[in-house]
Amino acid sequence: MFKKDAICKGEINVKIGYRTIKTAIGTPVAISIAQLLGVTNFVSAGILTILCIQPSRKRSFLSAWHRFLACIIASIYSVVFFELIGYSPIVVGIMLAVFIPTTVFLKIAPGITTSSVIILNLYSSSYINFSFLMDQFLLIIVGIGTGLLLNLYMPSLDKQLKSHQKKLEGNFQVILYEIALYIRDKNKTWDGKEITECEELLEEATELVERDLENHLFRSKHAYRDYFKMRARQFELLQRMLPLVTRLPNQDYISEKIAQFFEELSESVHPENTAILFLEELVELQKEFNTEELPTSREEFETRANLYRLLHEIEDYLRIKRKYKKSDIKTRASV
Template identity: 70%
Template sequence: MKIGSRTIKTAIGTPISISIAQVLGLTNFVSAGILTILCIQPSRKRSVLSAWHRFLACIAAALFSIVFFELIGYHPLVIGAMLVCFIPVTVFLKVTPGIATSSVITLNLYSAQSVSFSLLTEQFLIIIIGIGTALILNLYMPSLENQLKQKQEELEHYFQIILNEIALYIRDKNENWSGKELRICEDILQEAMDLVLLEKENHLLRSEHPYHDYFLMRQKQLELLEKMLPLVTRLPNRDNISLKIADFFENVGDAVHPGNTASLYLDELEDLRRKFDQEDLPETQEEFETRANLFRLLHEIEDYLLLKKKFKKSDVNEKKQKTKKTGAT
């Protein structure tokens, strides 16, 4: 079982905050550890927002506690009445994540059965120590670059399988493929986008991320691949042009990787379309349906390649000496 960085930071931060509170001689020193546990977050951005929300909520809870406990009394029902008024205020201030944290301060003041300046000072120090320790620890976030790279490689591997399976079906009517790679790709894309969101939140001054555009592009390509499958299954018999299209799909599948030489395959597709137009006109209903589905299939794979072409600057000039099979789609 893998232990995440959030768990490690919680295990480190909790005893640190408790120790600091003890050294300062604070009565409710354990509360500092509880605040740290509640404030550890999975990203820097969430950590900063969480610290701010919880700090405001704790200050508001202290003020509400003073008013309700001192004016009405120290009774469990008063806590309920205070929460009825306090929670809507946190909603209005948009600091609802701080409700659980602020309850620690509220219960500390309730337990004391009286409010004094020294007690309020202690609570303020507990807030600073607990939230501050979590905030400092959350400044360190491990890079997700390796995980994103792995997701990219996995996704491209399954894209290759899907494209080659389409080629096999066009060529040999291979019906053994279950199509499970499509679902696997969807899962990988969801996991990858979650990682990208976390990585973006770890860079407070950067709103863009290169992997976000990449996985978004692959997501749109996957939707096109899913649209191609019904067209492929409606192809009755193979002919000369369908075999050429099968070869084209196989070449595109073999060339899936992060680079961008999609323009090479768009040129090849244009040549294929010209050959398609030069074929004799269909004479039967079956031939007409085959030709129509092949034409739509060419249109879908063209959109697939155009997505990659628009994604990043072309690598064709840098790799023009290489064969088309080394191109990237």
């Protein structure tokens, strides 16, 4: 029933993301500002900006703070080590051996790379005075500040989340329909690719939701997060149903009714919630199942047992949707 493709075809798509665009804009802007301010090593401002571009506002603020604090500590360490011990590569190594554990202890390790730029600038100067320290401090402000300002703009992820929602629901429809076909006539032509696609879509959607939450610092709830959590739980149940379906040795009157039920479900997968209607229909189906004559052979017994478990799994599937949101019984049936 579930065959996997032996050959996977793919395409290489070159996309320019918003982080790339921000980097391309921010780097020359930071360099230009630093150059206009007469900052020494003004090119380093561009490097600092590149290192500060992040995928979300929350990570941007944290990154900016970590990098700023690490740069300040790096400046202090540079004064102590270079001025007291000397300007040599060995001293740079010794200082880094002390500086890096310090950042790890203070939980600002992401700032190591950025602060290394400042350390090397101070080392290359062969002298450190107050004026040069202020010069590097201004470089830090320009570089990190430019990256932080650019990161204040984050594109909406609603379009991507909506796309993942539609694709996921489409795959659910296929899975439910293929289950119906197999129960009805043991159709084995399905390759099961929708199973893998669902796993990938749920993983990608979860990442998108978390990133969107990080872009809205004062939002604690997210409608899509609840939705994809609900679908993830339903998908687990669908995966548990598949082995049951493959172990159905024959078909009878009740199995045809169950196949029809799954087919109806496949036509009713979308965001609205009227799962209560399908639960009511399922109750009637279970009653009919219980009134059937007892099996007389091992094969019939196995069929009934697997069908019975299948009914319980699909009941859990529907109950998950019912808990997800208020019932929409005035709209088209949805699972």
